[in-house]
Amino acid sequence: MMKKITFTICALIFAFISCQNQSLDPAIQLSVPKNFPKPVYDFSKNPISNAGFELGKALFYDGLLSKDGTISCGSCHQQQAGFTQHGHDLSHGINDLPTLRNALPIQNLAWQKEFFWDGGVFNLDLFAISPIEAHNEMDETLPNVLDKLRNHAKYPAMFEKAFGTKEVTTARFLKALSQFQLMCISANSKYDKYVRNEGVTLTDDELGGLQLFKQKCATCHVGELFSDFSYRNNGLPIGNEEDTGRGRITLNKEDNYKFRVPSLRNIEATRPYMHDGRFRSLEVVLEHYEKGIMQSQTLDNQLKNEIPLSADEKQKIIAFLKTLTDEEFMSNKLLSEF
Ligand code: HEC
Numbered sequence: 383m384m385k386k387i388t389f390t391i392c393a394l395i396f397a398f399i400s401c402q403n404q405s406l407d408p409a410i411q412l413s414v415p416k417n418f419p420k421p422v423y424d425f426s427k428n429p430i431s432n433a434g435f436e437l438g439k440a441l442f443y444d445g446l447l448s449k450d451g452t453i454s455c456g457s458c459h460q461q462q463a464g465f466t467q468h469g470h471d472l473s474h475g476i477n478d479l480p481t482l483r484n485a486l487p488i489q490n491l492a493w494q495k496e497f498f499w500d501g502g503v504f505n506l507d508l509f510a511i512s513p514i515e516a517h518n519e520m521d522e523t524l525p526n527v528l529d530k531l532r533n534h535a536k537y538p539a540m541f542e543k544a545f546g547t548k549e550v551t552t553a554r555f556l557k558a559l560s561q562f563q564l565m566c567i568s569a570n571s572k573y574d575k576y577v578r579n580e581g582v583t584l585t586d587d588e589l590g591g592l593q594l595f596k597q598k599c600a601t602c603h604v605g606e607l608f609s610d611f612s613y614r615n616n617g618l619p620i621g622n623e624e625d626t627g628r629g630r631i632t633l634n635k636e637d638n639y640k641f642r643v644p645s646l647r648n649i650e651a652t653r654p655y656m657h658d659g660r661f662r663s664l665e666v667v668l669e670h671y672e673k674g675i676m677q678s679q680t681l682d683n684q685l686k687n688e689i690p691l692s693a694d695e696k697q698k699i700i701a702f703l704k705t706l707t708d709e710e711f712m713s714n715k716l717l718s719e720f
């Protein structure tokens with residue numbers, strides 16, 4: 383009796399494993415950059431494969447996800463701008479309607495637990511619904527998108543390659559999009575090569591800037607991802623009163639006008655800056671920290687006295703920030719639309 387049960391269990395496990403292997407592409411092992419911490423994304427729930435990545439990439443760049451076919455994820459997340467929307471303070475969607483905020487970069491998402499400027503989304507695999515259904519972004523419904531994909535010449539076969547059958551489901555659609563986005567890893571800037579001792583040196587100005595940055599900025603823009611991923615009020619004068627940031631999510635007044643500390647990777651390429659894109663240059667950002675801080679109930683304690691910065695110090699910090707530009711990432715053909 384015992385033997386029979388053991389045998390059945392083994393047979394079942396074997397059938398499960400071989401059936402998975404037959405139809406699915408082998409999983410790609412994501413290579414964690416040497417200077418990065420461990421990713422926080424749970425890859426066991428969505429192992430990345432070549433076919434899944436290719437499907438996700440096709441979806442990311444396909445206007446079919448929007449109502450009139452004109453807006454893809456890639457319209458607002460443009461690779462050469464660090465996957466942000468160049469030239470727009472508030473990013474623009476369908477019929478050129480502005481959204482509430484400045485587009486965030488798609489980079490190193492496997493290291494993030496929460497998404498959006500206010501942390502309103504906490505699972506990457508559930509993410510894509512919000513831009514698709516927002517009337518000023520893609521203005522489409524998910525069921526419609528899935529129908530369009532089911533009746534499409536190329537997609538059912540791509541779903542089959544990625545997930546084993548032609549079935550187009552919400553979960554598969556979102557997982558494929560995540561697979562592409564998770565592969566958008568930016569870790570090859572001049573700074574990275576310098577800290578990994580890959581034969582790259584920084585200039586005196588850049589090194590001076592790095593030291594100043596560590597003293598004055600790295601309490602919030604901390605570590606190799608340049609963020610502690612907390613929500614803070616960095617003293618911006620209130621722009622759009624209705625956008626209370628983290629307060630919109632927690633409904634706690636103490637969180638009003640707090641926004642996520644953003645990463646500063648590729649910062650040179652992702653202007654304009656702040657959640658509403660109000661600052662056009664890094665010079666203006668530094669002037670804000672030096673003399674533009676607005677006192678308020680929720681202002682971060684560290685900024686109550688502003689950050690003293692001389693002209694020379696500002697120039698050095700900017701020189702350092704530019705070493706975070708990762709040209710290889712922004713021109714990587716693997717991630718490009720064409
Ligand atoms: C109309 C422009 C627009 C379109 C289209 C768009 N996005 Fe975004 N995206 C944004 C903006 C703006 C934000 C920041 C939103 C916020 O914080 O409120 C954002 C944020 C994100 C983030 C969060 C990044 C982070 O660090 O938290 C991800 C992931 C993302 N978008 C993926 C997508 C995907 C996938 C699609 C396609 C299904 C898409 N976006 C379509 C404008 C757009």
Ligand code: HEC
Nearest residue numbers: 598599602614616641642643644655656657667671682684
């Ligand atoms: C108290 C925490 C804190 C300190 C200290 C701090 N920042 Fe920030 N920083 C933030 C927050 C929060 C935001 C996002 C604010 C928003 O958009 O509402 C931000 C945004 C930025 C942005 C815009 C990023 C983007 O993608 O739009 C830049 C650039 C920046 N900070 C650079 C610096 C520099 C340089 C220093 C040191 C001189 C510094 N920060 C010090 C919390 C901080």
